[in-house]
Amino acid sequence: xxxxxxxxxxxxxxxxxxxxxxxxxxxxxxxxxxxxxxxxxxxxxxxxxxxxxxxxxxxxxxxxxxxxxxxxxxxxxxxxxxxxxxxxxxxxxxxxxxxxxxxxxxxxxxxxxxxxxxxxxxxxxxxxxxxxxxxxxxxxxxxxxxxxxxxxxxxxxxxxxxxxxxxxxxxxxxxxxxxxxxxxxxxxxxxxxxxxxxxxxxxxxxxxxxxxxxxxxxxxxxxxxxxxxxxxxxxxxxxxxxxxxxxxxxxxxxxxxxxxxxxxxxxxxxxxxxxxxxx
Amino acid sequence: xxxxxxxxxxxxxxxxxxxxxxxxxxxxxxxxxxxxxxxxxxxxxxxxxxxxxxxxxxxxxxxxxxxxxxxxxxxxxxxxxxxxxxxxxxxxxxxxxxxxxxxxxxxxxxxxxxxxxxxxxxxxxxxxxxxxxxxxxxxxxxxxxxxxxxxxxxxxxxxxxxxxxxxxxxxxxxxxxxxxxxxxxxxxxxxxxxxxxxxxxxxxxxxxxxxxxxxxxxxxxxxxxxxxxxxxxxxxxxxxxxxxxxxxxxxxxxxxxxxxxxxxxxxxxxxxxxx
Numbered sequence: 001x002x003x004x005x006x007x008x009x010x011x012x013x014x015x016x017x018x019x020x021x022x023x024x025x026x027x028x029x030x031x032x033x034x035x036x037x038x039x040x041x042x043x044x045x046x047x048x049x050x051x052x053x054x055x056x057x058x059x060x061x062x063x064x065x066x067x068x069x070x071x072x073x074x075x076x077x078x079x080x081x082x083x084x085x086x087x088x089x090x091x092x093x094x095x096x097x098x099x100x101x102x103x104x105x106x107x108x109x110x111x112x113x114x115x116x117x118x119x120x121x122x123x124x125x126x127x128x129x130x131x132x133x134x135x136x137x138x139x140x141x142x143x144x145x146x147x148x149x150x151x152x153x154x155x156x157x158x159x160x161x162x163x164x165x166x167x168x169x170x171x172x173x174x175x176x177x178x179x180x181x182x183x184x185x186x187x188x189x190x191x192x193x194x195x196x197x198x199x200x201x202x203x204x205x206x207x208x209x210x211x212x213x214x215x216x217x218x219x220x221x222x223x224x225x226x227x228x229x230x231x232x233x234x235x236x237x238x239x240x241x242x243x244x245x246x247x248x249x250x251x252x253x254x255x256x257x258x259x260x261x262x263x264x265x266x267x268x269x270x271x272x273x274x275x276x277x278x279x
Numbered sequence: 280x281x282x283x284x285x286x287x288x289x290x291x292x293x294x295x296x297x298x299x300x301x302x303x304x305x306x307x308x309x310x311x312x313x314x315x316x317x318x319x320x321x322x323x324x325x326x327x328x329x330x331x332x333x334x335x336x337x338x339x340x341x342x343x344x345x346x347x348x349x350x351x352x353x354x355x356x357x358x359x360x361x362x363x364x365x366x367x368x369x370x371x372x373x374x375x376x377x378x379x380x381x382x383x384x385x386x387x388x389x390x391x392x393x394x395x396x397x398x399x400x401x402x403x404x405x406x407x408x409x410x411x412x413x414x415x416x417x418x419x420x421x422x423x424x425x426x427x428x429x430x431x432x433x434x435x436x437x438x439x440x441x442x443x444x445x446x447x448x449x450x451x452x453x454x455x456x457x458x459x460x461x462x463x464x465x466x467x468x469x470x471x472x473x474x475x476x477x478x479x480x481x482x483x484x485x486x487x488x489x490x491x492x493x494x495x496x497x498x499x500x501x502x503x504x505x506x507x508x509x510x511x512x513x514x515x516x517x518x519x520x521x522x523x524x525x526x527x528x529x530x531x532x533x534x535x536x537x538x539x540x541x542x543x544x545x546x547x548x549x550x551x552x553x554x
Contacts, residue, residue: 221332226369229329230383230435231357240382244373244418 362441425452
């Protein structure tokens with residue numbers, strides 16, 4: 001079986017069918033690009049969407065009944081980018097999306113995931129290093145009952161960086177036994193940096209489960225003391241804790257090679273930007 | 280030959296003097312029991328030696344093998360050979376035990392340890408402390424039980440091989456079996472490396488297993504009595520009252536912060552001990 005890397009320089013005419021052979025989609029487009037992806041019923045795919053270049057990107061994903069879709073958006077662009085994403089998840093489909101935004105460029109992302117039929121599940125994760133401005137609006141909308149939506153957002157905000165995460169779990173009337181959970185954490189390096197997290201739960205039904213947890217703050221002094229008391233220099237302690245903030249995202253993939261590549265990328269980026277910024 | 284020498288050490292916490300002139304010398308192969316009622320400065324002494332930023336040394340000296348410890352940062356003290364097994368080990372989510380320990384080992388080596396050698400050593404140490412094999416991959420102390428945290432301190436001590444280790448109530452929270460495992464691991468390491476030890480504990484059982492060569496009693500920021508293992512036994516049997524009488528000292532009450540909460544029926548206000 002040959003694995004395919006699909007490189008797009010402009011919007012494809014028709015929807016791209018996600019099958020198990022597509023391993024990677026590379027977006028390298030000077031002009032705005034629109035992409036429709038569809039996962040057929042009962043299909044299974046794990047695709048890296050690598051963003052090399054794109055001023056504005058619109059992505060629509062349809063995960064049909066019983067499909068299992070994992071998309072890992074890996075933004076490598078240093079130019080400003082606007083991302084608009086809409087995902088539809090149907091009966092018993094499992095949709096996982098990870099947004100890896102470690103790049104220096106500004107990002108404005110709006111992402112809407114609709115759990116349209118019972119049994120639909122979504123896991124939405126982001127790992128962000130904000131050196132410039134990065135703003136996210138992530139909505140997970142439960143249109144049907146027995147659906148599950150989990151959002152996990154981890155970010156590092158560096159000197160001069162601005163981070164805003166507005167994450168909303170919405171359970172519509174009639175969506176009984178829906179589960180909406182979210183966790184957002186932002187680590188800042190000094191008091192001047194701007195990070196705001198707005199977790200929202202909009203619930204219009206009883207008999208549901210919902211939670212949110214948020215932390216924003218600087219490096220914990222007690223953790224630093226503990227790590228340093230074992231011989232780690234201040235820089236090394238900062239490095240470890242920082243990597244630790246972003247690392248949970250690698251678990252989105254079950255592929256050990258991809259996990260390793262992603263962990264490596266996180267380590268490299270943290271080494272590059274955090275240590276100089278923490279001074 | 281390794282030696283920690285403390286002379287006339289005065290330490291303040293938030294402007295209040297806790298240690299009022301400590302003299303203590305610990306050489307390798309020696310095991311020093313540091314005793315005394317709660318709130319008299321034992322943990323303060325260990326934390327000040329390690330360099331906790333909250334503790335300010337106002338007078339006196341600490342030297343390790345002739346080197347001025349007070350001029351060193353916390354990590355330099357560790358790399359110089361000091362180790363503090365903490366009473367309340369910190370949880371660090373996101374950082375695995377193995378990544379952390381490997382980084383800590385590499386911090387004191389010229390060439391990084393090979394992954395193979397590291398895994399082998401870590402597995403052996405985890406086995407010695409009879410901990411679960413997944414310890415290496417768990418986040419540092421996160422979700423650990425009290426006993427697991429304490430044992431993990433000893434895992435770290437064994438792997439980092441200090442020349443002088445301080446154990447701050449490492450036995451509290453351990454059951455009888457775990458206490459024996461920890462004591463065996465400490466004894467084994469002490470025999471192999473000649474590690475010098477300063478041990479704070481409230482229980483004679485731990486001291487029985489470790490067999491201290493020296494004992495010190497710290498009351499109100501001063502070492503008021505010194506001896507050997509027999510002093511440990513006497514205090515275990517008789518407590519500290521005889522010492523107060525013999526030395527004409529007034530007991531220092533541990534400072535208890537009180538928080539007041541309204542009772543459930545809002546009829547009475549009660550002080551509650553604040554940890």
